[in-house]
């Protein structure tokens with residue numbers, strides 16, 4: 001570690017051999033403390049977390065920080081500028097399926113490796129900001145990893161409990177940034193607010209409040225300038241998430257929105273071919289609440305049509 005010099009620095013981190021250059025703000029506090037990391041924009045079409053990360057970096061001063069806060073405002077800039085949902089246009093890969101990455105791999109694999117090696121692994125706490133994608137209507141929620149040491153999972157869950165969202169999802173997934181962070185011993189969570197390619201003031205503010213609250217809980221944010229705002233709700237831990245996958249390319253119609261309750265047997269959506277002939281009816285297999293739902297008329301085979309939580 002370098003000597004502790006308080007200050008706010010902006011750097012650009014280039015992915016070797018690729019076009020991606022990541023904007024990074026690092027705030028070294030006037031007091032010693034842990035190293036916290038925030039990333040946003042791992043999916044290039046998920047905007048509110050990116051905007052909130054910029055606001056936070058502009059507002060915070062070294063006097064507000066104990067330790068170091070590193071914020072990556074656009075973790076997948078080529079995907080951002082391409083305005084593409086989910087995928088990095090350089091190689092067509094989903095960055096959040098490629099961790100821990102490979103320094104000799106494709107652009108996205110090298111990007112994942114850079115994020116993992118240079119930032120996530122070196123952090124003591126990690127918060128990753130996502131939203132529903134450009135084609136997704138999403139209910140705010142937070143994930144923490146269970147595929148890691150129990151002490152790391154417990155610390156991650158404690159961070160997740162400071163997110164002001166209705167649902168908390170324990171995850172055994174692998175390959176995501178926060179999953180790999182937790183597997184490497186770094187308490188890590190993923191927060192979701194907003195979606196549909198929007199960057200509303202409400203969603204940006206929701207992220208800002210959650211980030212402040214979690215940074216305070218982990219001891220990185222200190223002093224009186226940014227108090228934790230009270231929570232409207234405590235996230236409920238869900239039993240499981242059920243994903244309804246599209247069985248073929250088709251045209252999708254639904255009457256449902258995120259947060260709607262669904263009963264076993266309820267219609268989630270119907271599909272047709274491009275002549276409008278009826279193809280399939282997708283139904284809920286259990287009682288639950290819609291976590292996110294496809295809003296694009298074009299539904300692609302193998303992609304999520306709807307996801308709902310069982311509580």
Ligand SMILES: [Zn+2]
Pocket residue numbers: 042043046130131
């Ligand atoms: Zn995402």
